[in-house]
Amino acid sequence: MYQVPNYTRTVSMRLSEVLSDIGVDERIVMKRRRAWLLTETIENVNNQLWNKYTHMLYYFGSQSEGTTTIGINSDTDELYCLNHIPVIQDWCEWIPGLPNLLMIQDDSVSPGYCLLQLLQRDAPLPADGESKQSFFKDRPGKVLLKQSFMSDDNLAKLKSHGPARVDQGSHGCSDRDIVVALHCKTWPQQARQWLDQQGEGQWPSAEMKQYCSRTGCFVVPVGCKGGDIRQLEWRISTSLAERCLMFNLNITQIRCYVLMKMVIKSFLDPQFEDVISSYMCKTVLFHCIANSHFYIWRENNLLSCLSLCLYLLYNNIINENCPHFIIPRNNLMMGKISPVVKPYILAIINNIINSEGVALLGIKCDDLGSRLRHKLNNLCPFKTSERISAHLLYDMARCVSISFNNNYVTLKNKHPNEVVQTLTNCISKILNDKHDGLVQTACQLVAPWYNTTLGSVFASININQQNSVSVDALKLISLGLNTDVASSKLKLASIFYSVQEIQKADQILSEIERSYDLQIVEPACCCYDFEKKAHRQGFFATCDIHNEDAIQYATASCVRFLPCEIHCVPIELRYEMVRSTPEDRILLTEEDDWMDNVVVNSLPYLYFLQYKVNSHLGRNIEKQSALSKLFRTIKTEPNLGHRETAFNILGKCMEQEGRVRDALQCYLMSLNLRRRNNAAKIHICTLLSVLGNFRA
Template sequence: MSEALNDSGAGKDTIMERRGTYLWRERMEMIGRQLLAINVHGFHFGSQSEGTTTLGLQSDIDFLQSSNTVNIMTVWEDWEAGMGNLLMLHDDTIPPQQYLLQAIQKDTPEPHTIYSLCYDNCVLKDSGQILYSAEGKKQEIEDQYRYLGKATINGPSVSFQSNWDVVHAYHVLKPLPDIQNWIHRCRGRHWPPVQLLEAARVAPCFLVPAGHQDSDYKHEEWRLSPNLIERLLMFSFNITQLKCYVILKLIKKSLLYENVGDCITSFHCKTIMFYTIERTHPLLWFEHNLSFLLLLSLQILRKYLRLGRLPHYIIQGVNLFDGKVSKVQQRRLLVYIDNMIRNNLYDVFYIGIDNIGSRIQTCGLLRNGQDGELRRECLHNSICLLLKFDSMQTLFTRLNGFIYLIRSSNTNLEKEIKYLLHYAVQYSTNARLKSVAFVFIKHLYALVQSIQSSDCLRLRIVANNEMILRFQYSLNTDLASSRLKLASLLYSGGYLHAAVRVLADVGRRCHNRVKAVCGCRRIKGDDYIPVFANMISGNSDDGFIEPPFALCVRFHWKEAYCCPNILLFEMNRNITEEEVAQRSYFEKLWMGCAEVDARPFLHYLQYLAYGGLGERDKQIRALGVFDSYMNNIGKEIFLYHMETALNLLGHCYEMEADYERTLSYYKMS
């Protein structure tokens, strides 16, 4: 079973790769928001950040963001002047884990009494208290971000992306009796360890907008969620415990789903794991015991199904079956789990997700040891590339957002970017944030240098060595985009021989396994694992020297003198209100710029540079390669700005005076 999980992408290396990637993305979001003075903390929780998923499980990305502008009070002494203050209320009429939030004034520690002067999404309680509504908060989020598209509301989540769950919450910094009671209850046990309990003592909890379905105040209630403590517990799992949890989720999604639908959730499985680890001797948690340990987990689930309640591991008085698993479903599950235990887990052979059942049956029988290792290594490397690709996409989108906000505010672009760069440098002194800060610094520095170089060319100042040397620091933002900007600068400044040398270097790097990355457009299938597996299989070396990704090349209007003239038309699209209204938010991020995929731009610059040098044979060869690339059947996977690439190719044929082909490509564009 353990080997089958390794083959399915749930081995230790892949789990740690996932975990590291999402923690990196969390730090990247934190710096990105603070650079924009957005006083919100963001956290990646759930399967992706834990690493406890496989491709077949298709786990969503869970993101929680908590505002730092609101102070949650547990007692009146917690009040802070100038903050949005909300007092937690709980009595015997409110279910465990649920709280009401009373609106408190900013300038004095007294409740709001005038309803009209309070927050938009507040409601008046029968007692006269003004409550901050959870449902009102979700409606506010939906209205505020409507420009992103149609929202999907699922429990406390309000999301505008299909595979994301985004929760807007408030953090509680003060000690809570629920958490302190749990810490006291766990002392003296082998798990959780003492260090974890000490960390849990100071870890914030969150209030998420979700009420209890049987409560009189279900639309106003907020649920206490100890996400960071649960993360600490998950990060304390060893590899066998993580694999046992993954198998439970596979059983849940494949076998239990056929019996009772999706009423059992990953959180139910996680809670079962907490109780199993707490009650099992540490010396048993080794991979050769995995099937036995899975059996113990199912026995604990059977016990709670018989009792009709699954207690929350941390917060007392909460039954996780309430509102999720009906009595009928509990009885049906109990019969199935009981039979599964009696049959010695035989049903795991019927897990279809990731072919787990088949893998378990054939392990040790049909597998060739070396071939098995190669397949496993290929899947691990493919997943690593997919995670890197997703991270670069997210980073590029965040950078695009920076520029869009600056451009929309009509402020000085170069001055504002230098301001962001200054703050990014300050973050680089933080050991935890250092690696992320340097990525921001490289991209922002590259943009500043390009803008300054454009100004020099506009003023007809000859590009000097110092100007070109400044580009070196940011050349490794990716394989191609910064180098192509340098080549474009050199061409625009008349340094054709130097431009050709840079383009030759880019051509060597941009082999056929390099994948384009765009921060504003998505193509169906561009994140399928076979795409990355093909990149791996085409690599005869032990690995890639550099990550095989090339960002799209983007020129802002302040860089106009660094780019070929044809791209100036891309910066001047129709901008009537009617036309702008038809664009999505992500289209607006780049519509005022010229953006092109790296490979077509490489071929276009080669055509121009060789033409400028009078090397006609090389110029014709570059055009032939460009034309062949654009007519490649598989190009749609790799090209995000097809219309711009077609315009460039059409312009080449226009310069060749081949007007029939010119018209054909312009019409295609």
């Protein structure tokens, strides 16, 4: 049996402890994977509810694998697969009525790549007359799809989609690496030999390979560097199979991969950025696991495992050949390493290997070096699991809201009856379709949003027609009160206030305030990009011990009303629907689609409604208390996305109090925050008009 030397065992165990402290342990890895896979599922479920079957979203790479840390801050790899363009490898797979593409994998293309030949829609025959710019007709007469097909509208339409749509590479958020791809249901011909190969480590298992073969492959618009027909080549991607392989690694193998990325980030990237990619590191890891005995991959042997991987990477660089794990003829290093930098890279890696772990003390990423030094001296640095968990839950809460609102805003100009029919159809699909696993969880998270919104639309219609709310509307809203800690309940309170059922509104508002723990609950605004401040300590702790269920009691989404819900909105807030002047509207973009609705943060709206309700009930002390809380929230809450709207409703309260100067000051402060598309302009004009008439 292989024996681990004492020195290696000691350093490996301390190194494993350090990686666990920064979130590379079984619990956080599984938490990351669940959060990202659930986010992926939520997006796809929402699209299907709205009959958007044109594409599927996948999250690949380190974020969804759980193989990143706060310091590494890996990109978010998003793949949008277009469903309406089938890619086939055999004529018998041809689908009538669709623009089928036949994969050509012969000696004319680079290994790991293919050409895509257009076929006729009405017969399994080659197309012969395509003249569009996205196609090229070669000498034998094949009509081939160019990569430029993906660079026009397809990518532009999808970039505004997804939970990271407003945070791309800003304010500490990871960059998005977006690719639009096509899917082939069958396993690529170039990878079929891999299914029968088996290395010394007996990994992957036969069952894993059988699963991988059923995932098919993607083709993405990337040509081989230096290829003769680069603009026509499409790279074959086995990302789904690789996700399966990553999900079957043990924690030592995952830690080894994370360490490799830290080594590259710390020692190579500062001088030779992007020469050695994390994907190369992953590929090296796969080869090492497949060709070594399983008992090597243990916590007390982590340092040796890292050296093994770095040594293989060293040899790959010498030979300038890093074979793709599944398609070995595809050399990932082709054209990547110039003769000038090669000896320097080799020297750096060689020094790290020969340092017997000492070089790791120089890794600043996640303070790994200093943490390791503390561990070797029996000190216990702080852990980052709470911070990681908080970011995961916060992003998931925003994803649920964004994925619903991306579709919700398309109804803003629709007739109420059409809105009712659309939302009813969505709810019917959720109830009637059989779901399990992550799809079931995703449906449980999105269903309350549909119920609350449909109930609110019904209520608005009822109020407009008979100034009361039907039992059916209230029943629907009651089914959706758990979207988060406050927003749906605030809609219900707003409805009761609108029909002057003040006692019921008061009761709901009191319940919201009791459940809104100011030490825990975070506002989760997803409307636009603004700099987020650090989360509350209580939010960190809550997220660390819970998964997606904490969205219901640890986050507060914005309260939104469509124009067709206007009768559920207090009159002071209705001006928000007409906040844009004609000059403002010219400058609006797709990211401003929320501006035609009433949108307000939950906590300011809670105190505003309490102020109005207590005014009706003649409770002056409680009214002034609500006013003070509203003012304090606007001044001190760090993550209000609609602070200008909060100032506007505070101004309306000041007007009611007869404090005209204070009201005007509120509107001016609101304008200071948002110069355009702000209802404060209307409030100021109205206020000045009233003052002018009063003085006259």
